[in-house]
Amino acid sequence: MKLAVYLTAGYPSNEVFGAFASAACTAGADRLEIGLPVREPKYDGPEIRRTHARALENFSMGGLASTLKACINGGTEATALRYMPDPAEFGSILGDIRESGIRQMIIPDLLIDHYEERFAVIEQMNGAGIEWIPFYNPATPDSVILETIDRAGKWVYYGLLPSTGISVPTSVETVYQRAREVIGNREIVFGFGIRDSQQVSLLRDLGADGIAIGSALVNFLQNSDIEGFRNYLGVLNAIRN
Amino acid sequence: MMESYREEIIPENWYNVVPDLPEPLPPPKSESEDRSSIEFLNRILPAEVLRQEFTFSRYEKIPEEVREMYRIVGRPTPLIRASLLEKKLNYSGKIYLKYEGATVTGSHKINTALPQAFYASREGVDEVVTETGAGQWGTATALAAAMNGISSKVFMVRVSYDQKPLRKTVMNIYGSSVVPSPSMETEFGRKILDHSMDHPGSLGIAISEAVEYALTNNKRYLLGSVMNSVLTHQSVIGQETIRQIEIEGIEPDVLIGCVGGGSNFGGFVFPFLKRFRNVEMIASTASEVPKFSKGSYKYDFIDTAGILPRIRMYSLGSDFVPSGIYAGGLRYHGAAPSLSLLVKKGRIKSEEVSEPEVKDALRFFAAATGIVAAPESGHAIATALRYVKGNLHEKRNIIINVSGHGNFDLSIFNR
Ligand SMILES: Cc1ncc(COP(=O)(O)O)c(C=O)c1O
Numbered sequence: 001m002k003l004a005v006y007l008t009a010g011y012p013s014n015e016v017f018g019a020f021a022s023a024a025c026t027a028g029a030d031r032l033e034i035g036l037p038v039r040e041p042k043y044d045g046p047e048i049r050r051t052h053a054r055a056l057e058n059f060s061m062g063g064l065a066s067t068l069k070a071c072i073n074g075g076t077e078a079t080a081l082r083y084m085p086d087p088a089e090f091g092s093i094l095g096d097i098r099e100s101g102i103r104q105m106i107i108p109d110l111l112i113d114h115y116e117e118r119f120a121v122i123e124q125m126n127g128a129g130i131e132w133i134p135f136y137n138p139a140t141p142d143s144v145i146l147e148t149i150d151r152a153g154k155w156v157y158y159g160l161l162p163s164t165g166i167s168v169p170t171s172v173e174t175v176y177q178r179a180r181e182v183i184g185n186r187e188i189v190f191g192f193g194i195r196d197s198q199q200v201s202l203l204r205d206l207g208a209d210g211i212a213i214g215s216a217l218v219n220f221l222q223n224s225d226i227e228g229f230r231n232y233l234g235v236l237n238a239i240r241n
Numbered sequence: 242m243m244e245s246y247r248e249e250i251i252p253e254n255w256y257n258v259v260p261d262l263p264e265p266l267p268p269p270k271s272e273s274e275d276r277s278s279i280e281f282l283n284r285i286l287p288a289e290v291l292r293q294e295f296t297f298s299r300y301e302k303i304p305e306e307v308r309e310m311y312r313i314v315g316r317p318t319p320l321i322r323a324s325l326l327e328k329k330l331n332y333s334g335k336i337y338l339k340y341e342g343a344t345v346t347g348s349h350k351i352n353t354a355l356p357q358a359f360y361a362s363r364e365g366v367d368e369v370v371t372e373t374g375a376g377q378w379g380t381a382t383a384l385a386a387a388m389n390g391i392s393s394k395v396f397m398v399r400v401s402y403d404q405k406p407l408r409k410t411v412m413n414i415y416g417s418s419v420v421p422s423p424s425m426e427t428e429f430g431r432k433i434l435d436h437s438m439d440h441p442g443s444l445g446i447a448i449s450e451a452v453e454y455a456l457t458n459n460k461r462y463l464l465g466s467v468m469n470s471v472l473t474h475q476s477v478i479g480q481e482t483i484r485q486i487e488i489e490g491i492e493p494d495v496l497i498g499c500v501g502g503g504s505n506f507g508g509f510v511f512p513f514l515k516r517f518r519n520v521e522m523i524a525s526t527a528s529e530v531p532k533f534s535k536g537s538y539k540y541d542f543i544d545t546a547g548i549l550p551r552i553r554m555y556s557l558g559s560d561f562v563p564s565g566i567y568a569g570g571l572r573y574h575g576a577a578p579s580l581s582l583l584v585k586k587g588r589i590k591s592e593e594v595s596e597p598e599v600k601d602a603l604r605f606f607a608a609a610t611g612i613v614a615a616p617e618s619g620h621a622i623a624t625a626l627r628y629v630k631g632n633l634h635e636k637r638n639i640i641i642n643v644s645g646h647g648n649f650d651l652s653i654f655n656r
Contacts, residue, residue, distance in 0.1 A: 042270065043268055043270070045271070045277050045279075045280070046271075046273060046274050046275060046276060046277055049272075049273075049274045050274045053274065111264075111265050112265050112267050112268070113267070115264050115265070137265075137268070138259075138295065138296060138297035139259055139265055139266040139267075139268060139297055140265045141259065141260055141261060141262045141263065141264070141265060141266075142260050142261070143261075143263065144263075144264065144265055161295060162268035162269055162279060162295060163268065163269075163270075163271065163277060163279055165277075166277045166279055166280040167280060167283070168279060168280060168282065168283060168291050168292075168294075168295055169283075169288050169289075169291050169292040169295070170292060170295045170296045171292060171296045171298070174296050174298050175296060175297075178260070178298070178299075
């Protein structure tokens, strides 16, 4: 089972972010999900919201390429996660993403708040040499998945909860089965709200292709606790491999 | 023999429409960087209700215990061919009534109160709490708690408390403790009473009191509408109707119901969506609460106090103050997200009816059916009468969801 590590670019500083990104790659993360900071991270929970607010003060796209270079050369795939930009900025943001060596992008609010434009947006991404990584969740109707899945890049991000980093009861089995039934054999990485090792082993046993961890890492970043971060990833590695 | 035939009509699963919507349902939102009001629901609602809310399983098995309680309270409710009404109107088609007023508490509200109280009691909660305006929801909660062997407390908007003493008596008979809101039992209530001792109360204040009471006493709060899990529980209405028209051997052409928060309407029509792609669906609201025509489709708070998360829906604003119409259940400022989405997409049409037309419709309807319907249901009836008058020579089969009886609301006829 693959491991995707989510980090908000520029949080808590560009240096610490860079060090954590490298540590994640060395520790065996298969995917880096780089959150590009925005003022309104609509569907994120309290922890990730805080990272966006702070990162906005520090971050510029310019330094991202050198930060990610070693990771990408070492075989970790990087995906940008960015809430839908203004149409006027979209082209240049796609250009910046590509310049940074990233070839995949998630727009978490695309199918929710920009549903009418979905195909045009995906075409624009593809035109800029960026694959579309869909973000689906249990509130995504089956028909919406079926009509968009053929345009998806290498993998699919599936959110287990309505927001990141919160804990509310759900039936992971039920959610997994419905996702698998509709999405088929494609690679599905499950995220949103994964914290404890029990959930990780459950997803592994169910047959998930990957897990994404984000909110659970914010504390390590906030305290620049890179040792704690490595240990935590070590625990996840032991379960998933 | 009769009983077992009836039992087969009660569905085995609830149906959740979300996997079958035409577009994704926007998730609830919480803007705070300190705490998530979504996560906060853990402290307010029964865990199983939350699980259903966020799992979005197309079919959710109805526990055997709940199915048994459904039977005891009068499910399946009857589907009645209103042939005298057809004659009186000179209508060429057929009119059917799905009569939710036939449940023992007199409305559809019991359909979700029972499972919510069942889960709360199974989770070890000894008391559930809620608010009520007109009294239908409070009555359903009171009985549901009693049937599940736990206590209940109902904060009842003070004007209703004073004007509808019989509602309070029924809740008391079911063992519920009924408090006029604003009350001295919560900080929120005391604050309001400090300023004005004879405050008439409002649904928003009563919700805030009930939620505060649940939080400070570690009880669970039951929500009467709007949430997706509530609409899912209400799907028993539409599923039964489908089985009943199969037995009757008719195809549905038009479905009409009233909308407060959207639970009786959603529960009635959603099960039809996939199988009957061309069936017309009309949601009737009060002209005095014009959520679909004058409201906007936006993120707004479920409750006036803003304790619960924001959801995307048609809303007149969570601070909307409706004029004092009789149909208390239709005064809510918004409508359930799934219903709002389908109205926005044009799959469901909406109409508005005002008080005088509803009163006339209720009288006309009563004389032809015997049913003195709830003022809320009167909107569905008035909309159906309009529809018939505009399509007298069509042979369409119309089904009206009559969400409740109006036996406790008779005073509106003296005004
Ligand atoms: C009889 C009756 N019908 C309809 C409603 C409106 O609520 P909803 O739209 O959730 O069915 C109420 C609410 O109090 C009611 O009591």
